[in-house]
Amino acid sequence: MTLHHRALLIGLALTCLTLCSIAQAQETTPLRLTERVNDLAGVLSSSDRESIASELKSYEDSTSNQFVVLVVPSLNGEPIEQFALRTAQESGIGRDDKDNGLLLVVAIAERKIRIEVGYGLEGVLPDVLTAQIREREITPQFKAGNYAEGIRQGMRALMAAAAGEYVGSANTTPFYEKEDGDGIDWFFLAVVFGPFIFVGLIIFLALHAPNRGGHRGSSSSSYDAGTTWSSDSSSWSSSDSSSSSSSDSSFSGGGGDFGGGGSTGDW
DSSP, X not given: OOHHHHHHHHHHXXXXXXXXXXXXXXXXXXXXXXXXXXXXXXXXXXXXXXXXXXXXXXXXXXXXXXXXXXXESOOTTSOHHHHHHHHHXXXXXXXXXXXXXXXXXXXXXXXXXXXXXXXXXXXXSOHHHHHHHIIIIIHHHHHTTOHHHHHHHHHHHHHHHHTTOOOOOTTOOOGGGOOTTTSOOHHHHHHHHHHXXXXXXXXXXXXXXXXXXXXXXXXXXXXXXXXXXXXXXXXXXXXXXXXXXXXXXXXXXXXXXXXXXEEEEEO
């Protein structure tokens, strides 16, 4: 083996180690939610939290579908998809025999929205439909600073969609269906970023695959009012006063499972 080849192998090894370190550093402690509406950023009034939580409880009582809201001040570098998926799984949102949970995550600093859909609801809430609801019902209200109304309208639309009663807007076109010349050059992006995405996927699967098989057996007991989430730059607690001033004592995750279905967007 030549010196050049050895240097190349060492460089590749160091790159892989660096990527693994970054992936691990960005992964925060999963958050176990304690209420149907968890406002850890303090952007909702107590009356708004109570009214939205009451609607979600009534909906859950009549359908068994468990819809939950989580507002955080910041993701601190972690991808919202990863954070939402792990939080939904750790909290066991939805019933374990139906996987009928849904988690709406709002990150204030990053201005990002994630709708995480449980396995059992993916048929009635496909990614395209959740994206349309997010763009049509939630994003406009958030842009105007109306967080409570955006969350309320978004959750009502998702409830209607789960029952097959939501009528989408003909003016809302999914980003991947734009006409030629109006969208993104996907071939160019695939060539440039494809290798990085592939490496990142391998690292993600390597980090998470060992724990996936045992999730369903333990998620039903993963409700804990005292768990905290923290990172290097900030920390906050799931029992923060902004979300627990009116305790939703009837809430508890039922062990539902998630597989990454849903949609993400900005406002």
